[in-house]
Amino acid sequence: MITLLVGENSFEIQRTLDDIISGFDGNVEKIxxxxxxxxxxxxxxxxxxxFADKRLVVIRNLSENKSVWPVLDDxxxxxxDDIHVVLVEPKPDKRTSTYKSLQxxxxxxxxxxxxxxxxxxxxxxxxAEADKLGxxxxxxxxxxxxxxxxxxQWQLFHALEKLLLTDxxxxxxxxxxxxxNPVENVFNLFETALxxxxxxxxxxxxxxxxxxxxxxxxxxxxxxxxxxxxxxSAGKSDNVAKxxxxxxxxxxxxxxxxxxxxxxxxxxxxxxxxxxxxxxKLSRAEPWLLVERALIKVANI
Numbered sequence: 001m002i003t004l005l006v007g008e009n010s011f012e013i014q015r016t017l018d019d020i021i022s023g024f025d026g027n028v029e030k031i032x033x034x035x036x037x038x039x040x041x042x043x044x045x046x047x048x049x050x051f052a053d054k055r056l057v058v059i060r061n062l063s064e065n066k067s068v069w070p071v072l073d074d075x076x077x078x079x080x081d082d083i084h085v086v087l088v089e090p091k092p093d094k095r096t097s098t099y100k101s102l103q104x105x106x107x108x109x110x111x112x113x114x115x116x117x118x119x120x121x122x123x124x125x126x127x128a129e130a131d132k133l134g135x136x137x138x139x140x141x142x143x144x145x146x147x148x149x150x151x152x153q154w155q156l157f158h159a160l161e162k163l164l165l166t167d168x169x170x171x172x173x174x175x176x177x178x179x180x181n182p183v184e185n186v187f188n189l190f191e192t193a194l195x196x197x198x199x200x201x202x203x204x205x206x207x208x209x210x211x212x213x214x215x216x217x218x219x220x221x222x223x224x225x226x227x228x229x230x231x232x233s234a235g236k237s238d239n240v241a242k243x244x245x246x247x248x249x250x251x252x253x254x255x256x257x258x259x260x261x262x263x264x265x266x267x268x269x270x271x272x273x274x275x276x277x278x279x280x281k282l283s284r285a286e287p288w289l290l291v292e293r294a295l296i297k298v299a300n301i
Contacts, residue, residue: 007111011153033062073101150181232258
């Protein structure tokens with residue numbers, strides 16, 4: 001028997017794998033697929049154990065192995081009925097003949113990573129997980145947690161574990177107990193610049209320098225600048241959230257800022273970040289300095 005767990009949602013993959021392992025009575029063989037040799041395949045797929053009637057073999061990242069992956073389909077129909085092979089593949093090449101053979105000969109489960117469009121799914125999942133853990137949360141608290149943490153299931157799960165130890169769960173306790181997601185941090189930085197508060201801007205920058213990747217931060221800032229321009233340019237009949245796939249929560253936060261700035265100033269901010277992108281590519285100065293300089297320009301609009 002062979003099972004393929006595919007996708008970049010590592011939380012759901014690990015949970016499914018844990019369920020498979022918990023249902024197996026014996027020692028689990030765990031193998032790093034990228035290090036396998038072709039000569040080891042007969043023992044893995046056909047070998048029997050002197051100490052157990054059944055075997056469970058978990059192989060991760062086998063598709064990264066350029067010598068073994070192409071010949072794997074030759075073994076799929078030869079696996080002993082007493083052996084359960086579980087392949088864990090975050091990003092296999094679905095165009096390969098091996099993957100196509102797995103689709104025919106294996107139980108395939110795909111787990112996609114959530115995006116900002118999956119907020120509703122995340123809220124439903126948090127509600128179900130909170131119920132399982134015994135964390136008492138109403139709809140407003142669940143929405144607050146997802147907005148604050150984001151849609152990463154690992155972070156949401158760990159946040160629920162922290163809240164399990166909290167006596168009185170409230171919006172304030174969530175924000176005091178749980179670390180915000182990077183997008184929330186970056187929005188606070190962007191919003192501070194838009195308010196013209198250069199003193200607080202400098203303080204936030206010093207904190208983010210210790211925790212964030214400057215290039216990722218720059219990309220998030222540029223994305224938020226674009227979203228601001230979209231909101232500022234929208235007409236009364238436009239559905240910004242739907243038409244541009246911007247989360248309604250983000251639209252609600254940007255709308256008052258967009259109304260205050262208008263399309264003209266929002267366009268100026270886009271020009272600032274376009275210049276920042278050019279400066280970063282040409283390494284005109286240290287990256288963090290370039291980001292701070294751009295944000296100060298935003299603050300002075």
